[in-house]
Amino acid sequence: MNRSKKKVIQIAAAKLFRDRGYAATSMRDLAEAVHLKASSLYNHISGKEEILKDICFETSQRFLEALEEVEKKDISYSEKIRHLIQLHIQTAMTDVTSITAFNDEWRHLSEPHLSTFKTIRKEYENRFRDIIQQGMDNHQIRNGDPTIILYTILSSVRWLYDWYRPDRVLTSSELEDSIINILMSGIAK
Amino acid sequence: MNRSKKKVIQIAAAKLFRDRGYAATSMRDLAEAVHLKASSLYNHISGKEEILKDICFETSQRFLEALEEVEKKDISYSEKIRHLIQLHIQTAMTDVTSITAFNDEWRHLSEPHLSTFKTIRKEYENRFRDIIQQGMDNHQIRNGDPTIILYTILSSVRWLYDWYRPDRVLTSSELEDSIINILMSGIAK
């Protein structure tokens, strides 16, 4: 039944990890956030790192699945890139918490999870970069170093989870359009 | 006399803060990095947070001074923005370490430093945003939400200090040109 309690802990943890970072979040902090004592947490999870591990791998799983779908779509390469940018923006806004772990806190994983995560992340980047490269080969994307383009895209949306809170006046699609427009067409007139 | 020793500690600390984060860096780790014992550090610094504080405020000081210079320059607004992007790229590459503290680890500051830092940072952002706004008013920059543009620019270079190491094949000016080109003109053909 109560599979939900683990999820509750995970979500509260993701929120704390975002606000204070993994290392600066104590199990007692986390316990308080879910109205428990620290010791009670261990009825639901096996340890602090398990939480981080679960968040990281669930998020990477979601990104990989979404990438897979984009790859399969029968659309132009620049349209695929558009979709992927959209994916990152959407994820940053709908899943404000997990993104932090995925982007920043994964380095606190210990082996063997750390290596596994790095491999998965590297694979995601490679496949994203392939799409950029193909976009260049097909004259849909301006020539340049695909790695620089990749990382610039990936990090250009990193401010969203520091900044974006669901109660903003800006709708998500306005944000989406603006950012995609900057990355695709630049800010200069 | 030995003001230099404090600087050595500060630089080693910045490096560790970048690699492991402030909270996950112990004074014993730091001591080892400068070939001292933990207790000896206190002959040169007053505590862990002082290091972080110094890094954060020295870096913000440098950014503010550079901004000031750009503001004074008699060039177009899009050229000013170009200069500011350049500033962030250059800083990320020449001062790989401090940037982390300035971008990520400042939140571990405690009051009153935290509030002071936030204020300074906010001021920097406001003046940067003003330049973007003026660029729009003078039809040099595409219309849009200046805040979105600001944060997209600021975070689009965030990958550099995770990724860039001085021993790369890519020269800094190649990197500069590429990133500025993406932000100013976009990636689409």
Next chain:
DNA sequence: AAAATACGAATGAACGTTCGTTTGTCCAAA
């Protein structure tokens, strides 16, 4: 229906470890 059993969930107390920091001592340079 009542009694016995099993189990999930929560807790306080305590564990060993590591944290940042302080203290007192020693030595070398000035």
Next chain:
DNA sequence: TTTGGACAAACGAACGTTCATTCGTATTTT
């Protein structure tokens, strides 16, 4: 002779985690 720097030892506090126990609620046995 003074002073600055390095160090070992020790400090209380906080860390993640374990453990024995308790409570309430199902499930099974009588």
